[in-house]
Amino acid sequence: MSLFSFNLFILPDQPVLLYDYKRVFFCALIVISCLLLTLSHSTRKDAINKVSSLSSLTKLLVFPFFLISLTSNIFGLYPTRGFIDFFYYTGIFLLIITLTKNKHNKVNYELFSLISILCYLSVFMGFTVTNLYGDGSSIWTILSYFNPRMLNQVQVWLIIPCIYIALVSKSKKSYIPIIANFTIMYALEARGLFVAVVGGIAIWCLLNSKYRLEILKVTFSCLIIGYLIKLVTLSPIPSFIFNGEFSESILGIRSSDSGRVALWRHALEMVTFWGNGGDAFVCNSTLNSRPHNSILLVMVNWGVIPAFLYIGLIIHLFLKVIKTKRTKSQMLGVTLLSGIAYSLISGVLDSPFSLLLGCVFLSLYWEKLPKKRKSKKKGNENNLIYHLIIIVIAILSISSISLKLTERITNNHYLADEYIPEIYKPQFWLGNNCLDNTKNN
Template structure:
């Protein structure tokens, strides 16, 4: 309904097809993750280490050449929050695998090292939102899992302390003290709200019962220079503004169902995969976790893992689909592919035209939503 309520139906339909494509991807991953969850969780450790290196390389090089260092000097990420939005899906599974290996007397060095590096990056990038989300989920986990409570709290505390020490020694302030100005600056804890409250207040004026359609928020932001960001930094507000009240209510009910399942299930792997989702969705209430593509991919993977652990492997559906249903799936998949090709082609053409050097960029009127620039038709 929101798509047809949009000022530009074709433009909003392409957003709808994008999210439909993510749903299809989640369905495709559902049976793919059958016997590979443990391997995927171990691979999360590799991702965490690489994320740390993407931060560390920038810090070390800039310090060595005596350049300014702050949370925005992040190698390979234009915004440190994009990095944190990936991390939020990784920490809880890594904590689970580490405790499980302790129980089984297996090696935990790499898993614990990845956890400590994750903490170091979160502190170095001054990421309060993800810190609160992960802290809350760890406390919730310890409250509902009495058998593992001691291990959860003990390991979390150790990882947090050692991660902070790694941050001090390897990232800041010790490297700056040795190679830079010789000043030990331990930084301060921010207590302000970086425009969130005003952003949410401005966003309320965009609410429509039917929704404005996909891309409505970012287009309004670019055309009117208000609100000041490309998305409301709140997934519930995003659903309400773009997809309407019914979609927002459905979203809240799904989250409530997820929370209920996490606290009532007797299966630990279901609980852990659900807690990982809760961490991601909790962070999405103050950040664009469900907007940025890399984070979206990990969100889809995490949902597929939880879905599979909750329901188990589905029986073979071979021969059970009618020709009409198969044709409908083929048409939808084709529309998704052609829509993505069209959207990608627009961006390539726009970037080649020198769009990034134009006046709109200089006036900071271009918002980020999936990609930079040319968000609106």
């Protein structure tokens, strides 16, 4: 993932590959995790124990969510696409379970810091090259990501963990990734990211009296330094030096809603009680390929009941976070809440790398939950059934994801001239997400 965050091989003039390769990478991880669960008895046993350790309320919300979503997909507008869509998401669930076995915590947090710095370099390189050889920098002149919001969607998972690293390490070097993230946030005018992250930090401060002052000190000092570095290294001073232009306002605050309100109204018009099935929004929306709101996406595709179950999971997470006393669990919890909050105005849970990081942090949070005592009653009978269920779901997930990958790759990502749209709209792939649909009338 770090390599994709500073990508000098696939440049912005190849937007389809820039986006699609990230999805291919994410899908490959899902397939690998499903293969492990299919072939390894011990991995399946760990997965069963992990699911069993969930609270009764969590299971009461998660399992009906998947069952009702399956019904919506089978009887939706596009049954075949809906079936494939469903097992893509069950594959993600299995990936999260598999990731809970990752014990390399130190390496994880070092990689989060590295990704933050590489993301800054992608912005710095893009801004610098366009200032030197182009028409001047803008929020769109970045490397490694199709658009600036997709980079911001990755950042929402990184900032609070980087602050946590600074708290526990007591090292001034650990401030660098935080400053890098805030510098990018200013340069790309990421209002939604700012609100989501600051909201998460505020909740963390309210919950943690021990580190409250240190959290505020680190945050405010990095916010100030990040803004100054943005002025000097990204915008507007470099643009003035190289192009003689100083048109950007010092604050650079946008006041428009970017068409979100109209998009949300459009999504609400598509809502039905039982849902329209997987890919219903992307294949029928006239405004955008995603509603930029995770609740509305669930509601349009899978119906009202899964949407309420999803909201119930968010509320349950919030209540668990405010009750926990451990600093690391609080940090992981507010990181998840920040990501979910940002998903209410963006495609955080739809874009490949931001979704992957969301899976990583959910697995880390899940691993930190208190363990339930194992029950030995009917262990052998139940375990055999659970093993079979996991194998079947894993095989169906592998088959569904492999089908999507094969179709895209064998058609060369639909790069031929006849497939080039007026505007590329990202969803599962960048453009051409709904070719050869058979509608269920």
